[in-house]
Amino acid sequence: MKETLRRMQKKRAAGDSGFTLVELLVVVVIIGVLVAIAVPMYLNYRKGAANKSAESDVRAAVSAVEQFYTENGNKYPDDIVAPGTAGASVVFKIGAATTGQQVATLSPGNTLVYKQLTTGTYRICGMNEDGKVVYKYESAVGGSVKKATETDLDTCIKAAAPATP
Template sequence: MLERLRRRRGQEGFTLIELLVVVIIIGLLAAIAIPAFLGQRNKANDAAAKSLVRNGATTMEAYFTDGNTYAGADATKLAAIEPNIVWSAANMDAGANEVKFTITGTGTGYTLESKSKSSTIFKYEKLANSTVQRTCGTGCTW
């Protein structure tokens, strides 16, 4: 029996308890990291939608400088100014680079909307008195 224990002293390796502790630590780290990663992903999707709407507002202002009105702005004319945005009167999927636009009044204002992959709708309105309103869903910020 003593001979058997002496032979075992030279063996190296991990015990089952040590392996279980390592697995538990890795599990805890994963439980902390995965929700943080998913939160950052939603923030990135929201930032993409905001960026689309801001670029859309810049495009609308460029269109305004040519004719001193927003009237007559359509998807073709806006795409000539900013071809990276898919201009639509109905769809607003930021994942597909879509921005929904509406000309308000008699060409004195406009509304732009885009929906992020996290289902938050970002809305940019330029009113007739040149006031800008930015809105989005609950719990989000511009």
């Protein structure tokens, strides 16, 4: 028995130590499974964050419109379509006026549309560049920003305004 142990120790000392091919393949398979689980989850988190930024941009636009209304003699700004360019700002104003403006900054990749519907009411719709979720705010209804049932910004803006309560 002692002889067998001495032979095994000599083999280890000779540099025959290391991982077998099967052990290495098992490790590679485990890493592959972990990556296959993690990548789709990461992409879903990014998509959700992008959609939440569009919702936040609509909220910021509502605040800017209401502040414009208050500071400019109870008049709402002109209609706006703001494309989603990185660091773009939405400037709410009437005509070419450079005074009495309100600015809301858009997140990269978000598009925002503001439209007056009837006297004293407006609708703001926004979405991220993935184009799958549209967020809408209607001043006639009030409340919070909600997911729109419409699938694109044009339909969101053209949808019939709700009856004034």
